[in-house]
Amino acid sequence: MSEGSSSPDVAIIGGGLAGLACAVALSESGFSIALYEASSRLAGRAQSWTDSVSGDCIDLGPHIFLSEYRNALSFLQRLNTRHRVSWETDRLIRLREGAHITDMFLQRLPPPLHLATSMARVKTLSWHDKLSNRRILQLAMRVDEQLIHELDGMSAMDLLRQCGVSKRFIQWFWSTACLTVMNVPLEQCSAGALLRVFAQLIGRRRYRIGFAACGLAELFVPEAVKRIEQGAGRIYLGAPVRQFLIRDSTLDGLLLGDGSHVRARHYVCAVPPRELHSMLPEHVGAIHPFKELLSFEPSPYISTYLWFDRKLTDEKFWAFINDASHLNSDFYDLSNIREGWQARPSLIASNIIFSHRSHSLSDEQIVRQTHEEISVALPTARNAMIAHAVVNRIPLAIPCPKPGTEAKRMPTVTALAGLLVAGDWTRTHLPACMESAVYSGWSAAEVILRARGRDEEWTLPVKRLDGFVGVINRVNRRRAFEGKTA
Ligand SMILES: Cc1cc2nc3c(=O)[nH]c(=O)nc-3n(C[C@H](O)[C@H](O)[C@H](O)COP(=O)(O)OP(=O)(O)OC[C@H]3O[C@@H](n4cnc5c(N)ncnc54)[C@H](O)[C@@H]3O)c2cc1C
Structure with a gap:
């Protein structure tokens, strides 16, 4: 990777997925780019490195892909690494509540009926609990950006209560889904943001969960760097941008950490909001x-990553139903996910989400309790030894989608002339995730291409909803449109 300074067409700040997706798109479109990354490693929150004790490549934390990540998967396709995502094939997800297992499958029925069979089979929920979702289901089927905006100021918990969802169902499904997908408790989640995700969950015909079969960053960093450098682009590591230089109310340059200045024709800032x-x-x-x-x-x-001394399971992934007594929410046996690791002892990675309650615990305590939680799911783990453990404390997984934040997500073209923004948190109409990051990076690239008279499309829109959900959604949108134009 390069050293020195330059006067590029486009200066990109931040070498996470958003910055790299933008840089690849612009490099392949013939622009000279310079990318400034504060840390010594690319990939931001999706970074990976070689663990010095085991020699294994591990990620900052385990991630999942969804088959509906059109932009992220298309990015990997362009980089020729899409085949390195390994997909769950037999079921959508395995949920565990104590020793009780619920496997969720999608049936070949029009949405939302494709989920009904799995839901009907959940024995730990009564019919009263299941049917208490009628009103929220109806609301989700109508969802559009206007409704999301209207519900943004309200908490998801308030909306569920208003819609009459039972306490047990809220605890079993909604608080689990909210924590694992939105990364906040229901009380702290925008009702609009959660409803958008729920509509996708009930309105998509077929989707699957996938995992990087190598280090997550290996999926995109080496190839992205190659494409950028082939396009004569330059990447500066350990190069934090300190301040925007503004002249006549327009972004006119960057002040770097080493005191040097950078000037470019366009600027894309692809860092989290507080940065x-x-x-x-x-x-x-x-x-x-x-x-x-x-x-x-x-x-x-x-x-947390735990290297066990034996194989514990042939499962790839399972999640716990939300329970205040647990630390971890989701578990990944990388020996069943990574290419060529099948014969190895289990290496189980897990996530403590919205982890404030665990911050006072020592690494030893976290390892001990995580081992116990794995043993609840896999009793053979109780007698297994942990050969090695790593605990990664991560200050930011995503910016919290708190009530009111949907309205504050910034569009690509900002109020400061010359400044384009990208990043998972920007106004992509997607939850903050890898898909949103890539989409935002490509949106910024498209704005620059258009400014140079080139009408090229990189972004792929979210697909229309399927089945009955899709029909109801489209009828509702048409009515809303006719209402507006009448
Ligand atoms: C443990 C964990 C689990 C996750 N699980 C999932 C999952 O299962 N599925 C999913 O889709 N998403 C998941 N995510 C979220 C996903 O990783 C992010 O949405 C995505 O990586 C964000 O990419 P980004 O480019 O927007 O931001 P970032 O990755 O944060 O990139 C921003 C970059 O800007 C750099 N930077 C900051 N300040 C400066 C500065 N002043 N100058 C120069 N550079 C700067 C940073 O160092 C960083 O490299 C998870 C995240 C974590 C941490």
């Missing part, structure tokens, strides 16, 4: 919409 705020001059950061960047609170994670 973006720290680059703004005080008078800009103090006014709307930039002061709102500070209202994005980080959702922290603790990810």
Whole structure:
């Protein structure tokens, strides 16, 4: 990777998925880019490295892909690494509540009926609990951006209560889904943001969960670097941007950590919201919409990797039904996921999501309790020895989608002339995730291409909903449109 300074067409700040997706798109479109990354490693929150004790490549924390990640998978396709995502094949997800197992499958029925059989079979929920979702289901089938906006100021818990969802169902399904997908408890989640995700869950015909069969960053960093450098682009590591330089109310340059200046024709800032705020001059950061960047609170994670002395399971992945007595939510046996690791002893990675309650625990305590939680699911683990453990404390997994934050997600073209933004948290109409990051990076690239008179499309929109959900959704949207134009 390069050293030195340059005067590129486009300066990109941040070498996570969003920054790299943008850089690859622009490099392949013939632009000279310079990418500035504060850390010594690319990939941001999707980073991986070689663990010095085991020699294994591990990620900052285990991630899942969804087959509906059109942009992220298309990015991997372009990089020729899509085949290195390994998919769950036999079921959608395995949920565990104590020793009780619920396997969720999608049937060949039109949505939302494709989930009905699995739901009907859940023995730990009564019919009253299951049917208490009628109103929220109806609402989700109608969902559009207007409704999401209207519900943004309300908490998901308030909405579920208003819709009459039973306490037990809220605890069993909704609090689990909210924590694992939105990374916050229901009380702290925007009702609009959760409803958007729920509509996808009930309205997509067939989807699957996938995992990187190698280190997560290996999927995209080496190839992205190659494409950028082939396009004469330059990547600067350990190169934090300190401040935006502004002239005549327009972004006119960057001040780097080493005191040097960078000037470019376009600027894309692909960093989390608070980092973006720290680059703004005080008078800009103090006014709307930039002061709102500070209202994005980080959702922290603790990810644990345990190397066991034996094989414990042939499962790839399972999740716990949310329960305040657990630390971890989701578990991944990498020996069943990584290419060529099948014969190895289990290496189980897990996530403590929205981990504030665990911050006072020592690494030893976290390892001990994680071992116990794995033993609940896999009793053979009780007698297994842990050969090695790593605990990663992660200050930001995603910015919390708290009530009111949907409205504050920033569009690609910002109120500061010359500044484009990208990142999972920007206004992509997707939850903050890898898909949103890639989408946002490509959106920024498209704005620059259009500014140069090139109408090229990189982004792929979210697909229409399927089955009965899709029909109801489209009828509702048409009515809303006709209502507006009448
Ligand atoms: C443990 C964990 C589990 C997750 N699980 C999932 C999952 O299962 N599925 C999913 O889709 N997503 C998951 N995510 C979220 C996913 O990783 C992020 O949505 C995505 O990686 C965000 O990419 P980004 O490019 O927007 O931001 P980032 O990855 O944060 O990239 C921003 C980059 O900017 C750099 N930077 C910051 N400040 C400066 C500066 N001043 N100058 C220069 N550079 C700067 C940072 O160092 C960083 O490299 C998870 C995240 C974590 C941490």
